Amino acid sequence: MMSKKSLLAVILAGLLPLTCYFLLKYFTAEAVVMPKRYFYDTVQNNTSYGKTTSDTVWHKVRDFTLTNQFGRQVSLSDLEGKIIVADFFFTSCPIVCPTLTRNMKRLQDAFSKTDTIVRFLSFSVDPQRDSAERLKKYADKYGINHDTWWMLTGDKDEIYDIAKKEFKANVADTKVDTNFIHTEYFFILDKDRVVRGWYNGMDSIHLNKLASDVVLLMLEKDKKKKRRFFGS
Structure with a gap:
C-alpha cells in the first residue's frame, strides 16, 4: 500500500498539469468558483438613487515586522501582491512540526516555477528559544529555499x-x-492579505486542495476590474 508520504508526493507532482488545466479552464469557462473569504470587519450599507446596497469589508491581516532566519527585520508589506502560505510551529517540536515543514517544503518545490508570486511564512510560537540562528539551522536541515520562505x-x-x-x-x-x-x-x-482558507498540513487531501486554491488565487483578477469569478 502506498504510504502517505508517497501519496502526497504523487499528488504534488501532478500540480503542474493541474495548473495548466486551470489556465485552460480560466480562458474557456464562463466562471470559476474561487476560494471563499471567511472573516469580515464590517458591512457597509450604501444608498444611491433610492437603492441600498451592502458592501462587505473583509478582514485584512495587518502589517507586522518580525525577524527572519537571517536576523533581518522583515514586514508583511514587503510581500505586497504575493499569495502567502503560512503556518505556526516551533523548532523543538518532535513529531508534528517536522512533518508540517516537510509538507510545506513539498509545496514550495511544487510552486518553484511561480516563485515570484507565492511566498511561505512559518511563525515560531516559541520565540524565546527560537532565535534567528536556530531558525536558520532548522531551515537548512530541511533544505528550504530561503528566498521564498521566511521563518519568523x-x-x-x-x-x-x-x-x-x-x-x-x-x-x-x-x-x-x-x-x-x-x-x-x-x-x-x-x-x-485576506484569509482565503485553512488546511490540515498533515492531510494529503487538504494539501491537494490548498495547492489547487493557490493556483486559483494566482488567476484571480483585481476586484476593480471586470470579474469572471463567483463564490468569492
Missing part, C-alpha cells in the same frame, strides 16, 4: 496577536490552546 521570530505577544486576531488560528482550529498556538493547519492569504 520576535516578540511573543506580537506573534500570538498575529495568530489569534489576524489569521484567526483559534477559529480555524478549535482544538488549539490559545496559550500555546500549536496547530496543524496551513493558512492562505490572497494578494490583498
